[in-house]
Amino acid sequence: MNVLIIGGGGREHTLVWKIRQHPEVKQIYCIPGNGGIAALAGCPALDAGDFPALASFVREREIGFTVVGPEQPLVDGIVDYFEAEKLPIFGPNRSAARLEGSKIFSKQLMAKYDIPTAGFAEFDRVEAALKYLSHLPEQPIVVKADGLAAGKGSIVCPDLNSAREAVDALMRQKIFAAAGSKVVIEEFMTGEEVSIFAITDGRDYLTLTPAQDFKRALDGDRGKNTGGMGSYAPTPFLTP
Template sequence: MRILVVGSGGREHTIIRKLKESPKVDKIYAAPGNGGIAKDAECLPIGAMDKQAIVAFSKENAVDLVFVAPDDPLADGMVDTLMANGIRAFGPRAEAAIIESSKVFSKNLMKKYHIPTAEYETFDDPAKAVAYIEEKNKYPVVIKADGLALGKGVIIAQTQKEAREAVKEIMEDKKFGASGNHIVVEEFLTGPEVSVLAFTDGISLVPMVSSKDHKRAYDNDEGLNTGGMGTISPNPYYTKEIAEICRKTIFEPTVAAMNSENRTFKGCLYFGLMITPDG
């Protein structure tokens, strides 16, 4: 098989390393790749968002499968374009990728289908968001940009002043661009975080090993969220009992909910979990 992996980060490098282990794989390309990836695959001068160039290269070089890993090209319809041109692709279509590209969509989906999630409200007006936060008067409070922000679009405000500043930065100053046109204001949950990725074909679901993601910068988690400061795996807090509860109440219901919305998700689905005192 000839495989093209779209992306240029550590995630894509790991995927390529694993794909190389398969005896079925003859050639791996990366678009655009990076210096490290160049040791394991042929890097191409094609951007991860350049759908037409990726389609053209795939056709000209008889690529058997395109593995689309980053969120941005998935949300932009990379898989849709590839499949429309008869090219096999791994990853969700844009209509399904919205579950990871829009926090407003994912929160509303969980509310509609009774999937456990933190209490929240969504806003497209900064004044209304601030008024809601001040009315609740509970701190810390979590303020999230709706769209993709490289894992950095979440601010945990410790005070009313910080909350006001966070809303202004995201919605008015456009710190995260158009991703901040809408925000989610969410209750702050306490407890160990758990990250679980799962393969799904839209019907069955197979979780990978759990991990504990450390996202906030600086010692004692005093900084802003980042794309990730490191992980440990498996997560010591994610027991077999908790895994079974998550499968029945979160994982499988999410796949079913996406099917009910005619947004069948096929690919690798991310679940960000918190183990709180209440469950």
């Protein structure tokens, strides 16, 4: 079987490295890939956001399975497009990807179904967000861009002045463009952060090994959030 991986980061590098070990995999491609991935897979010069071009490539190279790494093409509907073209693909469809594509949507869903989550408020106007902050007692707070920001849209603020600066940066300065046109202001929580993953077809599910993702740049978690500096699994902080 020939396999295509969509993406060009460390996540996709790991997917390529692991999937190519399967005895049934003959040829593996990664779009757009990167210099490191190119040592393990073919990296055609195609746009990962051009779904018709990707579908044509899949047919030309007789690719039997496509795996999508990044959030953006999932939110943009690559799975829906491939399924409509009868091409096998692994990943959530556009509707399910909203859980990652919109923090407001995911927080509203958790509130609706009583899924435990940090306390929050949502805003689409900078003045309303700043007014809300002015009524809070001094405390650490988290300000999050609603949309996708390459893992950098969650700003942990040690005090309310920093939170006001974060709101201004997201909503006025547009540092993440349209992703920050709406924001979530969220309760700051302490403790170990653990990621739990599940694969589902909408009916059955399979949980994977819990992991810890380290997002902040610089040693000692002193920098800003990134898309991920590294991760490991399993983690000792979560037991069955």
